[in-house]
Amino acid sequence: MDDDRRASGVLLLKNLKLASHSVLESMQGRSKCPKCKASRKYYCYTCYIPLDEIKDKVPQVKLPLKIDIIKHPKEIDGKSTAVHAGLISPDDVTIYNFPCVPDFDPSEKVVLVFPSKEAVNLDDLFKDPKYEMQRDDKAVPFTRVVFIDSTWNQSNQIFKDERLKGLPCVMLNSRETCFWRTQKDKPITYLATIEAIYYFLVDYHNLTEEATYDGRYDNLLYFYSFMYKVVEKSNMEKKQEGMENIRKRKRQDWEDKVKNKKAVTGEVDDDKESECKESNNSNKTAFTS
Incomplete structure (x- = not known):
């Protein structure tokens, strides 16, 4: 993770209004998922449920849209x-494993978050006269939002699916990711799925509410921010361990050079010289007695 990305991530996480991570920090070892019985830690990423130890302490977030x-x-x-969204907002988030795709009712107001050539910025969508959007009007251009969870190279396979072709596309304002698993040769504006969902909802709030954003969706990043801290701590420990190993190697190299030099010049270590003198004195004493 480069310095710019780390700085961006720290700034984001520092300002979030999050529930305490103490319940996650106190968890020891792994447990069985109450549904599939697989060994997991914190939550089951196939059943999209938290483990029994923390299920009553995981924050829940009500969303204004279906995702x-x-x-x-x-x-x-x-x-x-993406699993994090299903854990935090189970009543409003549904996860499908492609090629499974939901059936979209033509009467539904659905948008796909994807930066296609025809995609419009979320701000511009709300400004479109055909929606006659007013801040004091609860009518909005869409009530359901679709996200693709994949690497950038894989995303086009889903985007080109016939069942998604009729959906209007919107794109987010540019932000920098703080995701620790970077995509090779991709810019830091490529967001993790949970980041994209979070920023979309923040922008949606700012476009539909008079009141300033108050952190109501911050807990969507509850698990993400915790994992970020765990990864950062691990990286720091590895860095410190690496620096210590470098110091040890340098010390060993220096000692080896000193020994080699003394071996070539015939010099004797002070300790060995002292041992030799003591041995000689001991031998003399034994001889004279």
Whole structure:
């Protein structure tokens, strides 16, 4: 993770209004998922439920929209951040494993978050005269939002699916990710799925509410922020361990050079010289007695 990305992540997490992570920090070892019985820690990433030890302490967030997440089959379950949305907002978030795609009713107001050539910025969508959007009017251009959970290279396979072709596309304002699993050769504006969902809802709030955003969706990043701290701590420990190993190697190299030099010049270590003198004195005493 580069310095700019780390700085961006720290700034984001520092300002979030989150529930305490103490329940996660106190968990020891792994437990069985109450549903599938698989060994897990914190939550089950296949059943999208928290483990029994923390299920009553995980924050819940009510969303103003229904969210569908379509996950690519090659997206590794245990590494997907989309699961976090299902854990925190189970009543409003549904996760589908592609090629499973929900049936969208033509009468529904659905948008797909994807930066296609035809995609419009979320701000511009609300400004479109055909929606006659007013801040004091609860009518909005959409009531259901679809996200794709995959790497960028895999996302086009889902985007081009016939069942999604009729959906209007929207794109987010540019933000920098703080995700620790970077995509090779991709800019830091490529967000993790849970980041994209969070920023979308923050922007949605700012477009539909007069009141300033108050952190009501921050807990969507509850697990994400915790994992971020765990990874950062691990990286720091590895860095410190690496620096200590470097110091040890340098010390050993220096000692080896000194020994080699003394071996070439015939010099004797002070300790060995002292041992030799003591031995000689001991031998003399034994001889004279």
